[in-house]
Amino acid sequence: MKTSVVSSTTSVSGSSVRMQGRQTFVGAPVRTSHHKKASLLVAEAATLEFIKGVEEPTIPDVKLTRSRDGSSGTATFVFENPSVFGASSELGDITGLYMNDDEGTIQTVEVQAKFLNGKPSAIEAKLVMRSAFEWDRFMRFMERYAEEKGLGFNKSS
Numbered sequence: 001m002k003t004s005v006v007s008s009t010t011s012v013s014g015s016s017v018r019m020q021g022r023q024t025f026v027g028a029p030v031r032t033s034h035h036k037k038a039s040l041l042v043a044e045a046a047t048l049e050f051i052k053g054v055e056e057p058t059i060p061d062v063k064l065t066r067s068r069d070g071s072s073g074t075a076t077f078v079f080e081n082p083s084v085f086g087a088s089s090e091l092g093d094i095t096g097l098y099m100n101d102d103e104g105t106i107q108t109v110e111v112q113a114k115f116l117n118g119k120p121s122a123i124e125a126k127l128v129m130r131s132a133f134e135w136d137r138f139m140r141f142m143e144r145y146a147e148e149k150g151l152g153f154n155k156s157s
Helices: 132-149
Strands: 002-012 015-031 037-042 047-051 061-066 073-080 097-101 104-108 111-116 119-129
Touching: 073 132, 097 119, 097 132, 104 119, 104 132, 119 132
Parallel strands: none
Antiparallel strands: 002 015, 015 037, 015 104, 047 097, 061 073, 073 119, 097 104, 111 119
C-alpha cells in the first residue's frame, strides 16, 4: 500500500484552518479494457464532526459570504438540534467543527452553542477564509458534502 501525506496549518483571527491530506492507494491491481494494471483510490466520505471521530448527521444551514475581490470569505454553519447534544460525555467534548473529506480536514474552533429556555437548541460555527486557496479548498469540500447528502445551492439575489 502506498500512502502520500501533505500537511499545512494556517491560523486566522481566532479560527484555525488546518488542511491535512492523505491519499491511500490499495495495491490490488484492476484490469482495464486494455489489460493494463491500475490502482484503486480509496475515497473518504465528506463528513462534519464536532468531536473527532464522531460524525454529525444533522444537516446544517450554511451561509457564505465572499469579498468582491475573492481574497476572503466566511462560511457560517447553523445546526438546529444537532445530535451531539444527546451524545454522552464519554465521547468527548466539542472542540471545534471538523470538515473531513478525501483531501484531509478543515477545522474551525469558532463554535458557539445557542440556548432556548436554558436548554441547548443549536450550534453555530464560523469558518473564516483569508485566501483564494482556502476558499477553493472549502468549496471542494462543500461540493463533495452536498453531493453525498443530496443538497443544492441557492444563490441570494
